[in-house]
């Protein structure tokens with residue numbers, strides 16, 4: 001299996017995914033923060049909202065062997081196929097299809113990191129660091145940011161998930177999450193909302209769990225289902 005974990009840092013979900021995908025699967029994490037990658041995962045540092053970052057992840061996904069613990073570079077592939085993947089995906093048909101249908105599960109726990117200021121580690125280490133928190137405390141702002149991140153993760157999933165693949169995203173509830181739900185329902189057979197026990201009851205965070213990507217769904221259909229979010 002291939003799992004993509006968006007907003008993976010510090011890495012608890014990734015560690016679990018690595019366990020589930022052993023021994024031949026791969027887990028690819030993306031985070032805007034620089035962190036040490038959890039053992040067994042491949043990671044990218046960058047803003048997932050950037051098209052270039054998404055393209056780098058898709059290029060990585062397009063090489064079926066990259067990121068696996070048992071690497072067989074070019075095993076089962078010819079030289080020319082490997083070269084075409086580097087240039088733009090299967091069949092060398094440009095960026096559009098890079099990494100298409102390569103992933104079983106996309107997870108997104110992304111929430112906007114808000115800088116609080118520069119400080120020093122409480123342990124006394126004299127290195128400056130950017131202190132971050134995961135919500136601004138302003139409901140509308142947190143909601144709108146989380147919708148941006150969820151929509152971006154959903155559109156990426158339409159590209160890379162195999163038919164039958166699954167998607168999970170965290171969101172902060174508010175006026176637009178019904179539209180996000182409509183987009184998810186367009187793309188997946190079964191969509192549920194979840195508020196696990198580990199999530200504080202007073203927090204507006206919750207999760208969408210979307211199972212079984214439809215084989216015939218297009219991005220245009222999903223975009224049309226959530227006109228105010230795009």
Ligand SMILES: C[S@@+](CC[C@H](N)C(=O)[O-])C[C@H]1O[C@@H](n2cnc3c(N)ncnc32)[C@H](O)[C@@H]1O
Pocket residue numbers: 006007008009010011012013014030031032033046047048049109110111112113134149
């Ligand atoms: C709640 S934490 C994730 C915790 C993680 N699931 C775990 O199990 O350790 C949310 C993460 O999303 C990341 N994030 C937020 N916005 C992002 C973006 N635009 N691109 C990439 N990562 C982002 C943050 O840097 C943060 O590390």
